[in-house]
Amino acid sequence: MNKDLENKIEKVLTRGVAKIIKKDNLKKKLESGKILRIKHGVDPTTPDLHLGYAVVYRKLKQLQDLGHKIVFLIGDFTGRFGDPTDKEESREMRSKDEVKKLAKNYIGQLGKILDIDKVEIRYNGEWYDKMSAEKLLRLMSKFTVRRMLERDMFQERDKKGLEIGLHETVYPILQGYDSVVLESDITVIGSDQEFNELQGRKIQKIEKQKPQDLIIMPLITGTDGKEKMSQSLGNYIGITEEPNSMFGKIMSIPDNLIINYFELCTDIPMDEIKETKEGMDNEKINPRDAKIKLAEEIVKIYHGEEKARKAKEYFISTFSEKKIPDDVPKQVVEWTDALDSYQNIVGFIVSAGLAKSKSDARRKVEQGGVSIDGEKTVWSRILTKEDDGKVKKIGKKDFVRIVFKD
Amino acid sequence: MNKDLENKIEKVLTRGVAKIIKKDNLKKKLESGKILRIKHGVDPTTPDLHLGYAVVYRKLKQLQDLGHKIVFLIGDFTGRFGDPTDKEESREMRSKDEVKKLAKNYIGQLGKILDIDKVEIRYNGEWYDKMSAEKLLRLMSKFTVRRMLERDMFQERDKKGLEIGLHETVYPILQGYDSVVLESDITVIGSDQEFNELQGRKIQKIEKQKPQDLIIMPLITGTDGKEKMSQSLGNYIGITEEPNSMFGKIMSIPDNLIINYFELCTDIPMDEIKETKEGMDNEKINPRDAKIKLAEEIVKIYHGEEKARKAKEYFISTFSEKKIPDDVPKQVVEWTDALDSYQNIVGFIVSAGLAKSKSDARRKVEQGGVSIDGEKTVWSRILTKEDDGKVKKIGKKDFVRIVFKD
Numbered sequence: 001m002n003k004d005l006e007n008k009i010e011k012v013l014t015r016g017v018a019k020i021i022k023k024d025n026l027k028k029k030l031e032s033g034k035i036l037r038i039k040h041g042v043d044p045t046t047p048d049l050h051l052g053y054a055v056v057y058r059k060l061k062q063l064q065d066l067g068h069k070i071v072f073l074i075g076d077f078t079g080r081f082g083d084p085t086d087k088e089e090s091r092e093m094r095s096k097d098e099v100k101k102l103a104k105n106y107i108g109q110l111g112k113i114l115d116i117d118k119v120e121i122r123y124n125g126e127w128y129d130k131m132s133a134e135k136l137l138r139l140m141s142k143f144t145v146r147r148m149l150e151r152d153m154f155q156e157r158d159k160k161g162l163e164i165g166l167h168e169t170v171y172p173i174l175q176g177y178d179s180v181v182l183e184s185d186i187t188v189i190g191s192d193q194e195f196n197e198l199q200g201r202k203i204q205k206i207e208k209q210k211p212q213d214l215i216i217m218p219l220i221t222g223t224d225g226k227e228k229m230s231q232s233l234g235n236y237i238g239i240t241e242e243p244n245s246m247f248g249k250i251m252s253i254p255d256n257l258i259i260n261y262f263e264l265c266t267d268i269p270m271d272e273i274k275e276t277k278e279g280m281d282n283e284k285i286n287p288r289d290a291k292i293k294l295a296e297e298i299v300k301i302y303h304g305e306e307k308a309r310k311a312k313e314y315f316i317s318t319f320s321e322k323k324i325p326d327d328v329p330k331q332v333v334e335w336t337d338a339l340d341s342y343q344n345i346v347g348f349i350v351s352a353g354l355a356k357s358k359s360d361a362r363r364k365v366e367q368g369g370v371s372i373d374g375e376k377t378v379w380s381r382i383l384t385k386e387d388d389g390k391v392k393k394i395g396k397k398d399f400v401r402i403v404f405k406d
Numbered sequence: 407m408n409k410d411l412e413n414k415i416e417k418v419l420t421r422g423v424a425k426i427i428k429k430d431n432l433k434k435k436l437e438s439g440k441i442l443r444i445k446h447g448v449d450p451t452t453p454d455l456h457l458g459y460a461v462v463y464r465k466l467k468q469l470q471d472l473g474h475k476i477v478f479l480i481g482d483f484t485g486r487f488g489d490p491t492d493k494e495e496s497r498e499m500r501s502k503d504e505v506k507k508l509a510k511n512y513i514g515q516l517g518k519i520l521d522i523d524k525v526e527i528r529y530n531g532e533w534y535d536k537m538s539a540e541k542l543l544r545l546m547s548k549f550t551v552r553r554m555l556e557r558d559m560f561q562e563r564d565k566k567g568l569e570i571g572l573h574e575t576v577y578p579i580l581q582g583y584d585s586v587v588l589e590s591d592i593t594v595i596g597s598d599q600e601f602n603e604l605q606g607r608k609i610q611k612i613e614k615q616k617p618q619d620l621i622i623m624p625l626i627t628g629t630d631g632k633e634k635m636s637q638s639l640g641n642y643i644g645i646t647e648e649p650n651s652m653f654g655k656i657m658s659i660p661d662n663l664i665i666n667y668f669e670l671c672t673d674i675p676m677d678e679i680k681e682t683k684e685g686m687d688n689e690k691i692n693p694r695d696a697k698i699k700l701a702e703e704i705v706k707i708y709h710g711e712e713k714a715r716k717a718k719e720y721f722i723s724t725f726s727e728k729k730i731p732d733d734v735p736k737q738v739v740e741w742t743d744a745l746d747s748y749q750n751i752v753g754f755i756v757s758a759g760l761a762k763s764k765s766d767a768r769r770k771v772e773q774g775g776v777s778i779d780g781e782k783t784v785w786s787r788i789l790t791k792e793d794d795g796k797v798k799k800i801g802k803k804d805f806v807r808i809v810f811k812d
Contacts, residue, residue, distance in 0.1 A: 077540070133537035134483070140573035145555070148572055154551075166554055166575060167546035173572075 001031060012062050016055065016264045018191050019216040026213035029185055038063050039184035039212065041073035041175060044102040049109040050236035052229035055217045055264045057113040059188045064114055071120045071182050074103045077128035078174050112239050112302055127181050139173050142206055148172065151195045176200035184212040191216050220264055225254035243303045243311035250295035251315060255287040258294055266297040345377060407437060418468050422461065422670045424597050425622040432619035435591055444469050445590035447479035447581060450508040455515040456642035458635035461623045461670045463519040465594045470520055477526045477588050480509045483534035484580055518645050518708055533587050545579050548612055554578065557601045582606035590618040597622050626670055631660035649709045649717035656701035657721065661693040664700055672703040751783060
């Protein structure tokens with residue numbers, strides 16, 4: 001085995017990895033020269049893929065670059081069952097068309113990280129739509145209630161007195177059975193999926209397959225520095241976000257996340273990251289400069305070198321020179337083309353929660369207290385896509401970055 | 407409504423009944439004149455139907471006599487899944503032929519109580535063999551783990567640290583869904599089935615059916631006076647047992663069960679039972695006489711008047727006159743034609759645990775200490791079917807009744 005391949009395998013096995021099950025086994029598989037099948041499954045939702053997802057997908061990319069087959073599984077069957085909040089009513093089911101649409105959006109974004117033409121895309125309705133109740137019961141009979149309820153998610157819900165739908169106990173089994181059908185050699189997952197994919201190992205053994213190995217990636221912390229990055233918490237950096245917005249958001253993360261982001265979200269060699277860490281530790285490197293480098297690196301991955309450079313220049317000229325604080329995104333307002341009524345500057349101020357009413361907002365504009373990227377504006381100003389990423393100042397201390405959501 | 411019908415309905419609603427859900431509703435149904443569908447389900451096993459089963463079947467018979475449709479459900483699908491003791495191994499499945507054979511045996515015995523030609527016999531494989539995994543998951547999604555684990559059987563197992571197979575949590579749902587398919591108006595069950603059939607009410611409501619009412623019958627105590635009557639505990643009186651054996655076993659029950667057996671296992675009017683109770687309470691009736699009447703009544707139900715009379719005569723001449731204690735069945739040895747080696751009297755004595763070895767048994771016989779129904783026997787004596795129900799005396803105090811098991 002040549003040195004380059006050896007290094008690449010080493011990178012797969014170590015960089016950013018939270019845990020591997022079973023490491024020796026996985027190493028042998030990777031060194032065998034065999035083309036491996038790498039499963040990764042998602043339920044069809046409407047995500048803005050963000051850097052948290054990318055941590056996993058970039059690991060998949062490393063494996064794809066080694067010539068392995070990425071099998072991207074869309075849970076169009078499993079995605080049909082929601083949380084049984086209202087027990088007496090049957091819940092809505094997504095239509096197949098809807099799922100395909102959701103999948104298309106998903107795959108479109110995924111193409112920013114993986115070579116999508118080489119990915120095998122599958123839907124688990126392919127086997128579950130044909131599965132009999134009997135087969136399902138036979139699978140279930142291999143598992144005990146106690147084992148299923150050990151899952152941390154269930155434990156937490158139980159502690160809170162929340163209900164667990166009986167069908168929900170079957171999810172880990174279905175997710176595990178996916179590995180059987182897809183003949184998964186390896187699966188790459190976020191750490192919240194460990195329990196489910198371990199069931200996959202068990203079912204594969206029952207079905208006389210070699211069990212998949214698990215590469216478990218950590219869940220990264222969001223821009224707030226507190227919670228894990230998530231769409232619903234609004235503390236995320238989307239991989240399709242515009243360069244200026246992406247750059248600005250990265251600049252807003254707390255300093256203690258810089259090294260973590262370098263390791264998980266960039267390709268900067270580990271030696272260099274180590275140097276940066278040491279430089280910051282002994283105060284030879286200003287964390288702000290390290291962050292600018294981090295932001296430029298990440299924007300480069302999703303938008304290319306040219307746009308990354310421009311985003312950096314824009315950030316420096318706007319924020320550094322005009323003394324706008326870096327942490328503006330804390331007041332970001334999501335924005336869509338569809339919300340016509342807010343495209344006017346006055347509506348936007350109200351939607352951002354910076355004025356009580358449209359008349360209050362108009363008054364503020366007329367008093368000359370509202371500026372966009374340092375320039376005073378008038379109340380008839382209409383916001384356009386060109387304003388994306390700009391920072392609006394209202395009064396003395398309220399800033400808000402304008403973000404268009406695609 | 408005529409008085410006779412009114413009385414019959416009253417009998418259905420009260421005699422021997424442990425609990426009714428919902429009584430008012432059930433009464434209205436019975437008075438409506440509509441032909442009702444009465445579900446009763448069993449899993450295919452190899453039972454000797456005994457008086458414990460008969461408590462339920464005799465209630466079904468009362469309903470059949472009122473013109474209602476008894477729907478006898480054989481769980482050929484549900485019966486395929488056993489207790490998941492060995493979690494890694496797939497368990498044996500009964501073949502359809504085997505199930506049909508078991509069912510035939512079951513139905514044959516049932517014919518001793520119900521007018522079997524009028525019974526609608528169904529197998530739940532009819533719908534579950536066609537059911538999809540998705541439909542099953544949708545049914546499951548109506549229930550929570552917590553609710554299912556409330557079932558007393560599960561609670562007990564959990565306390566003992568025993569495992570519950572995940573598929574077992576689905577049984578109550580399947581049993582409930584049977585009621586939907588069969589459009590059950592009423593189900594008659596033993597008290598251990600209450601939880602499962604209550605799920606049936608719930609699913610019927612979800613499926614926009616009127617929920618079935620439950621007639622819940624008590625589990626009767628076996629001949630040992632301690633445990634509930636059960637085949638595995640050997641404390642049962644089979645409804646196909648030979649008259650002499652049946653009579654003798656009934657004579658062996660403790661006195662405190664006499665009234666309970668009268669109510670649950672005979673058609674003696676309640677007034678008369680009350681009189682017997684009072685008679686025993688104030689010592690005007692000898693419990694042994696009450697028991698002889700009970701035994702004759704029960705044997706009459708399963709074998710007719712003539713055989714019941716003969717069994718009574720046999721009992722009195724053998725036991726009363728020869729001073730053989732009534733409670734001989736405590737040492738009953740089960741006996742089959744297949745066990746050739748025990749058909750010799752010597753082998754039988756060993757199998758009954760009354761001698762340490764065949765030579766010990768032979769010595770006892772040669773010493774003249776072994777008698778059958780009061781007559782001394784020789785060691786070369788071969789037991790035949792004609793000995794069924796006879797009592798063998800060994801030494802001064804060891805009695806054993808010879809029972810052939812068919």
